[in-house]
Every structure is written in structure tokens, then in C-alpha cells.
Amino acid sequence: MDNKPGFSPMPIVKIENLDKYFGHLHVLKNVSLEVPERQVICLIGRSGSGKSTLLRCINFLEEPSHGTIEVDGIKVAGGEKGREHRQLIHDVRLKTGMVFQEFNLFPHMTVLENVIEGPVIVKGMDRKKAIELAEQNLDSVGLLFKKDEYPNRLSGGQKQRVAIARALTMEPRVMLFDEPTSALDPELIGEVLNVMKKVALEGMTMIVVTHEMGFAREVADRVIVMAEGELVEDNKPEQIFNAPKDPRTEALINRYRTGAN
Amino acid sequence: MTAIAKGQDAPKSQAELLYEIQLRKERQFRGNVAITWVLLVLFLLLVFSSLEIRSSNGTTELAIWTFEKVTKDGREILEKTRTGIATFSIGLPNEGITLNTILVDKNFIAQNFTFIARGIYWTIRISLFSIALATILALLAALARLSSVPFVYALSTFYVSLIRGTPLYLQILFFFLALPQLSINLSGEMAGVLALGLNYGAYMSEIFRAGIASVGKGQREAALAIGMTQGQTMRRIVLPQALRFAIPPVGNDFIAMTKDSALVAATGFVHELTWNAQKVGRAQFRSLEALIIAALFYWSMTILLSYVQNKIETRLSKGER
Numbered sequence: 001m002d003n004k005p006g007f008s009p010m011p012i013v014k015i016e017n018l019d020k021y022f023g024h025l026h027v028l029k030n031v032s033l034e035v036p037e038r039q040v041i042c043l044i045g046r047s048g049s050g051k052s053t054l055l056r057c058i059n060f061l062e063e064p065s066h067g068t069i070e071v072d073g074i075k076v077a078g079g080e081k082g083r084e085h086r087q088l089i090h091d092v093r094l095k096t097g098m099v100f101q102e103f104n105l106f107p108h109m110t111v112l113e114n115v116i117e118g119p120v121i122v123k124g125m126d127r128k129k130a131i132e133l134a135e136q137n138l139d140s141v142g143l144l145f146k147k148d149e150y151p152n153r154l155s156g157g158q159k160q161r162v163a164i165a166r167a168l169t170m171e172p173r174v175m176l177f178d179e180p181t182s183a184l185d186p187e188l189i190g191e192v193l194n195v196m197k198k199v200a201l202e203g204m205t206m207i208v209v210t211h212e213m214g215f216a217r218e219v220a221d222r223v224i225v226m227a228e229g230e231l232v233e234d235n236k237p238e239q240i241f242n243a244p245k246d247p248r249t250e251a252l253i254n255r256y257r258t259g260a261n
Numbered sequence: 262m263t264a265i266a267k268g269q270d271a272p273k274s275q276a277e278l279l280y281e282i283q284l285r286k287e288r289q290f291r292g293n294v295a296i297t298w299v300l301l302v303l304f305l306l307l308v309f310s311s312l313e314i315r316s317s318n319g320t321t322e323l324a325i326w327t328f329e330k331v332t333k334d335g336r337e338i339l340e341k342t343r344t345g346i347a348t349f350s351i352g353l354p355n356e357g358i359t360l361n362t363i364l365v366d367k368n369f370i371a372q373n374f375t376f377i378a379r380g381i382y383w384t385i386r387i388s389l390f391s392i393a394l395a396t397i398l399a400l401l402a403a404l405a406r407l408s409s410v411p412f413v414y415a416l417s418t419f420y421v422s423l424i425r426g427t428p429l430y431l432q433i434l435f436f437f438l439a440l441p442q443l444s445i446n447l448s449g450e451m452a453g454v455l456a457l458g459l460n461y462g463a464y465m466s467e468i469f470r471a472g473i474a475s476v477g478k479g480q481r482e483a484a485l486a487i488g489m490t491q492g493q494t495m496r497r498i499v500l501p502q503a504l505r506f507a508i509p510p511v512g513n514d515f516i517a518m519t520k521d522s523a524l525v526a527a528t529g530f531v532h533e534l535t536w537n538a539q540k541v542g543r544a545q546f547r548s549l550e551a552l553i554i555a556a557l558f559y560w561s562m563t564i565l566l567s568y569v570q571n572k573i574e575t576r577l578s579k580g581e582r
Contacts, residue, residue, distance in 0.1 A: 061482050093488040104483035108501050118487035121497060163483075170487055 010073075012037045012205050013058065013174055018067035018078065020053055020229075027053050028064070029229040035174070040206045042216035042237075045226035046252065051209045054226070055176050058207070059096040060089040071095045072173045094122070097167030101179040103159040105151040111138065111162050112147040118170045130169070137165040141195045157188030161195050168199065175199065177208040213256045217241055225249045309553070311364045313343065317357030321349045326364045339366075369547045370554065376541060377554050380534035381562070387453055387533060388519040394458025395465055395518070396511070402462060403469035404495075417466070424463035430524050432456040437528040449530030453522070461518055468510045472503035505577050512570035516563055523559075534558055 011034035020028035027050045035041055043051040056062040057078070058069055064078025072095045076088045105114050115134040119125040125133075138144045141161040151159055160180055167175060177196065181189040193215050200206055200219050210216060216223050216237055223240040225233040227248045233240060244250040273281075313324045322345060329342040341364065405417035424432070436452035447455065476499045484494040526536035534555045542551030 059486055061486060090488055090490070093486060096486075098483075098486040100479060100483060100486075102477075102479045104477075104479040106480065106483070106498055106502075108505065117497070118489075121493060122488040166487070 011035055011070075012072055013207070014068075014070040015054075015058070016068045016070075018054070018057060018069070019065045020050075020057060020062060020078075021065045027229050028057070031067070031229070031231060033224070033231065033234075035205060035207060037173075037205050038203050039221045040200045040219055041208065042220040042223045043207065043209045043226060044211070044213075044216060044223060044252065045232075046255075049226040050229040051226045052178055055178050055207060055209050058174075058176060059093050059098055061098075094170065095173045096176055097170055097172035097174070098176045099160065099163050099167055099178065099180045101182050103151075103156070103163045103183070105154075105159055105162055105166070107151050110148050110150055111143065111154070114151070114162060115166045115169050118166065123170070133171075134165070134169050137168045138162070140168075140198065141165045142191075155188060156184045157191045160184065160192045164192075164195055164199065168204075174205045174207065177206065177210065179209050179211065181210070181212055211256070213241070213253075225252060227252075307362060309363050309365050312362050314360040315357070316352040316359075317355065319350065319352050319354060321352035323347045323349075326361075328364075328366050328368060339368075363549075365550050365553070366547055369541075369545060369550050373541045373545075373547075373551065374554060377534065377537045377551060378558065380532060380537035380555070381558055383450075383531055383533035384519060384522050384558075384562075387450060387457065387522045387525055387531065388515070390450075390454045391457035391461065391518055391522065392515050394454060395461035395514070398458060398462025399465035399469050402466035403473060406466065406470050407473060421463045421466055424460055429456065429460045429521060430527065432460055433524055433527055437530075449525065449528035452528055453525030453531055457518060457521060457525070461514055465507075465511060465514055468507045468514075469503065472506040473499060475506050476502045508577060509570070509574055512566075512573070516566045516570070519562055519566065520559055 013033070013035035015031060015033040018028050018031040019026070031050075031054060033054075043055065045051045053062055057064045058071065060069070060076070066078055068075055068077045069092065070076070071092045074088060074091045074095065076085070076092055105111075106117065109117065112131065112134055115138060116127065116130040119130040119133065120127055135144055135147065138147055141164055143158060143161055143165065146154060146158065146162075151162070154162065164175075164180075180196065181192050184192065189212070193212060196206070196208070196215070197219050208215075208220070218237075220237050222234060223237045224231055225240065225244075225246065225248065233244065233246045233249045235245075239245075240249060241253060244253055311326045313322075313326060315322045315324065324343050324345045326341055326343055328339040330337055331340045332338075333340075402417045402420060405413045406421075408414050408417075433453055433456040436447055436456045437449060440447060440452075480498055480502065481494055484498040485491075489497070522533060523535035525531045525533060526539060529536070538551040538555035539548070542548035
């Protein structure tokens with residue numbers, strides 16, 4: 001563990017000169033970003049601005065076209081092939097936990113089985129130990145009592161909380177959230193945001209793609225605005241929300257303020 | 262108790278009444294279907310009962326025909342014999358009518374029942390081996406079909422096209438009759454299992470392919486994100502969900518296959534149900550009886566398998582999204 005909380009000389013995530021093309025479409029344009037340990041970053045921007053793609057590049061669900069990603073000292077260059085490259089990607093994925101918009105719980109497994117799947121199968125953790133850890137995490141998202149249910153018996157908010165517990169049980173160094181509340185009914189958003197806030201307070205490094213401006217304002221250490229595949233503005237939330245420098249940021253904030261998105 | 266009594270007294274809501282009416286209608290419908298089934302079975306029994314009703318000159322006679330052994334010219338032969346059962350003093354005038362049902366040779370049935378029944382063992386054995394082979398082939402073909410390597414994809418589509426483009430009967434004969442010319446001698450069972458397995462594998466590959474395709478991209482991504490390899494993702498996340506999707510249609514195919522195993526009789530060397538029935542039927546000119554027995558066996562097996570399939574499906578539906 002870090003013996004100087006709040007300060008880390010080396011960034012835990014380091015993105016350098018990242019480019020991503022979908023065919024002819026240039027969705028990420030020479031993006032560079034450093035994330036110090038324990039920081040919570042919210043990525044905001046209109047749909048199509050490349051924020052989800054950037055997030056998915058970090059754990060290589062999208063393979064970057066050029067540039068490098070470094071997570072906790074493991075440096076991977078985009079656009080390569082081969083066994084060594086795949087091994088590096090695997091190592092990066094062990095360092096990152098991901099939460100999806102559509103939850104993506106495994107429907108053929110109970111809640112507990114969902115959560116221990118990764119530790120047991122991927123890390124080869126002892127099943128008993130995995131269950132212990134899983135129950136601890138399910139308890140912290142408030143769903144230990146649902147551990148033997150199948151996901152189809154859970155509400156959307158509960159599913160997402162299980163998904164967070166599943167990612168946490170892999171003991172990642174960084175958590176990636178891809179619009180975690182966008183598929184939820186409005187009344188269920190709060191419970192998920194509360195769990196995320198709790199995770200942030202426990203000192204987890206988090207990168208969150210979100211439309212929840214309240215969450216960004218309250219929890220984020222940094223808010224990054226993206227537009228057309230570029231990082232437009234990168235600042236503390238107060239600055240972004242109260243004194244945006246870039247006109248595109250201002251337009252975005254105004255859109256949220258008027259309730260449209 | 263009082264609470265329940267109170268509940269019974271309370272007037273029922275419109276929705277409850279409608280629901281009850283619908284339930285009653287459904288029950289009535291199912292009851293009528295069951296009754297009709299029983300009647301149809303009874304009718305079938307009557308058709309093969311060997312009974313005769315003759316009504317003429319104001320009397321009605323009920324009689325039964327049987328095959329009896331008689332000695333004629335020093336030889337023992339079977340002769341159709343009529344035995345009266347009952348006579349009633351009411352009936353049609355003059356010539357009247359005679360209603361005859363089909364005469365089956367009960368002696369033959371009694372003598373050959375176990376011989377034909379022994380074929381069930383081979384029918385089930387062939388079906389089990391074939392379905393196992395078919396499942397493996399279907400899975401491989403389905404995975405190959407989803408491959409992005411052109412060679413692998415082509416291999417799968419070629420196999421499916423070739424097998425679906427030729428008759429199963431011919432395939433069985435090919436393995437049994439044509440391969441020996443290439444010095445590959447297969448037993449009748451082996452040829453049958455290979456042909457059935459290859460054939461059903463081709464058809465079932467489509468089921469598995471659809472099953473795998475039905476598992477969303479998000480499932481794969483979630484598995485990859487927790488660090489699973491492609492193989493682990495396939496084995497632990499995609500295939501279990503795909504198989505659940507595939508079990509009902511595979512069950513149908515298994516039932517169809519137990520019946521298609523009859524075609525293996527064409528080799529002449531596998532003593533399964535149809536072959537046995539054919540053999541004794543032809544030898545004693547009693548194919549009617551022999552084939553009916555075989556048909557009843559197939560039918561019972563099918564009903565049993567459908568029942569099992571239903572049970573499995575109900576059990577599998579838990580945990581569905």
C-alpha cells in the first residue's frame with residue numbers, strides 16, 4: 001500500500017499519444033493522460049466524443065491503433081499482435097476492474113458464483129478464500145442477502161451493485177466505469193452512485209464515464225471533458241462547472257443544466 | 262381460519278372471475294382432448310381386434326376370428342377360424358351387413374414379441390452413440406462457422422453443405438457398401454453411427470451456431486475484462502448459455518434420430534427394431550403384425566423421450582434472464 005496517502009510519484013495509469021481508428025473514423029486523436037493513484041476522474045462529453053472508447057482502450061476491450069497504455073507499471077503498445085502482446089493485455093486486465101452500462105452479469109450463475117468466477121478461474125484463488133472475499137464485497141455493496149439468487153431476480157440497481165462487487169473482488173488497482181447508471185431507471189441511480197462513492201472513499205483509483213454531473217461535482221477529483229476524440233479540458237470539478245475555459249465545455253455544461261443530454 | 266372463511270365470502274373481483282372462467286375453459290379443453298385421445302386409442306384397438314359383427318335376418322352375431330392350427334393332408338397349417346361369441350335377437354332384415362376388423366395373428370405376436378423387443382437395445386445404443394458423435398461434430402462445426410479464419414469457416418460450411426445435400430439413406434449405404442472398396446471395412450453399427458452422427462451433426466451445427474450467437478457481446482466483454490482468456494470465456498460463459506438455448510432443439514433431434522436409426526437396418530447387419538421386425542415379418546408372411554409391434558415400440562420410446570425432454574426444459578428454465 002501507498003505509505004503517503006494522497007500522493008503518488010508514479011501515475012498508476014499513463015496514456016501516451018493514443019490514436020484509435022474505426023475504419024476511416026478517427027475517434028481518438030493523440031490522447032495523453034496521466035492518472036495518479038487514488039484519484040477519481042470523471043470523463044464527460046457528448047455521445048460520440050470518444051469517452052467510452054478511451055475507457056475501453058485502457059483494458060484493451062478496444063485495441064488502440066497507436067500509442068501506449070501503462071497500468072501499474074505494465075506498458076502495452078497499441079496495434080501489436082502476438083503472444084507477448086496478449087500476455088501483457090491479460091496482465092493489464094488483472095489490474096483493472098470494469099463496470100458496464102448493461103451490467104453484463106452472467107445469467108447462468110448465482111450472484112456469488114458471478115463474483116467468485118474471476119478470482120477462482122483467472123487467478124486460481126482458493127474457492128473458500130474467494131467466497132470469503134466475495135461475501136465481504138457483496139456485503140459492502142449491501143447485497144450479501146442476495147448471494148444465492150440468479151441475476152434475473154435482481155433489479156437493475158442491484159445488478160449493477162453486484163457487477164461492482166464482481167470487479168472489486170478481482171482486487172484491481174484501477175476501476176473503470178462505463179456509464180454505469182445510464183441503463184437504470186431514475187429511482188435506481190442513487191443506490192449505484194452511493195456504492196461508487198463508497199468505493200472512491202476507500203481510496204480506489206477510478207475513471208468514470210458518466211452523465212451524472214452531480215456525482216462528478218461531488219466525488220471527482222478531476223473532470224475531463226472530451227469532444228471529437230480530444231481532451232478539451234482537464235480540471236477540478238469546481239473549475240469545470242463554474243468557470244469553464246473552453247466554449248465546448250461551456251456548451252456541454254449548459255446542456256446538462258437545462259436538462260437535455 | 263376465520264380470515265380464510267372471510268376471504269371466501271368476499272365478492273370476487275372482475276379480474277378474478279375472468280381468470281376463473283379462463284381456467285375452467287382451459288381445463289375443459291384439456292379434458293376433451295384427453296377423452297378424444299382415449300377414444301382414438303380404443304378405435305385403433307377395435308380396428309385390430311379381429312372382431313366381426315354380422316347383422317341379418319333380424320339377428321346380430323358377434324364373432325371373433327383367429328388363426329388355428331389344423332392338420333390338412335398330413336401337414337399342419339394355420340387356418341382362419343371363426344368363433345361365435347354372442348347372438349342378439351335384434352338386427353337388420355334380409356342379407357344385412359357384415360363388419361369385419363383386421364385379423365392379427367396373436368400366436369405370431371406371442372412368439373416373436375421378445376425377439377423384436379430385443380432390437381430396442383440396438384436402437385437405443387445406436388441412437389446414443391450417434392447423438393454423442395453428432396453433438397461433438399455440431400459443436401466443432403458451429404465454432405468453426407464463427408471463426409474468422411477462411412479455411413476453418415470453409416471447412417465447416419463445406420461439411421454442412423455436403424451432408425445436407427445428400428440423403429441419409431445413401432450416406433449409410435455409402436459408409437457400409439462403398440468404403441470396403443477402399444479397403445475400409447466398417448461394421449454395420451459403425452457405419453450407421455458414423456452416418457447418423459455426421460448427418461445430425463451437420464443439422465445440429467446450425468442450432469449451436471444460433472445458440473452461441475444468442476449470447477450477447479457484453480457477456481464476452483465482461484469475461485474478458487475480468488481477465489479470462491478466449492478459451493475460458495467460451496467454455497465458462499458463452500457455451501453454457503448457448504447450450505441452454507440449444508437443449509430443446511437438440512432434444513427434438515435426438516427423438517428424430519431414434520427413429521432414423523431404423524435406416525441402419527439397410528446394412529442388414531444391425532439387429533435393431535426395424536430389422537428384427539422385418540426379418541420375422543417377411544419370413545412368416547406376418548409383416549403386418551411385426552411392423553405394428555415395432556411401431557408401438559418406437560412410439561412408446563418417443564413419448565417417453567418427449568416427457569424426459571419436457572422435464573429437462575422445465576429444470577433449465579430457472580436462472581434464465
